[in-house]
Amino acid sequence: MVCPPAVHLNPAKYEDPLTFNPWRWDGQEINRATRHFMAFGGGIRFCVGTEFTKVQMATFLHCLVTKYS
Numbered sequence: 001m002v003c004p005p006a007v008h009l010n011p012a013k014y015e016d017p018l019t020f021n022p023w024r025w026d027g028q029e030i031n032r033a034t035r036h037f038m039a040f041g042g043g044i045r046f047c048v049g050t051e052f053t054k055v056q057m058a059t060f061l062h063c064l065v066t067k068y069s
């Protein structure tokens with residue numbers, strides 16, 4: 001069993017991992033689970049809510065940037 005937060009906070013892979021920096025994954029292949037990125041798990045236990053969650057996040061961000069005033 002792997003703990004995704006521990007993987008994502010690995011300072012050997014991610015510089016200053018506690019800093020909010022979404023650009024740290026810019027240009028990296030993150031459409032599937034890798035050894036260093038597994039937000040939704042991987043393999044046979046892969047999160048079944050992945051695509052639903054991505055739609056929810058995209059909808060939220062769309063409303064935030066278009067309606068926030």
Ligand code: HEM
Pocket residue numbers: 004038039040041042044045046047048049050052053
């Ligand atoms: C940001 C949102 C979410 C994150 C970060 C997330 C993350 C994960 C991770 C890491 C696992 C793998 C756990 C393991 O390996 O034992 C998992 C499994 C699972 N997730 Fe999610 N999840 C999210 C949203 C959702 C949603 C919205 C649903 C349902 C609508 C969902 C349903 C499930 C289910 C049923 C499993 C178990 C799959 C299996 O064992 O075959 N998740 N999720």
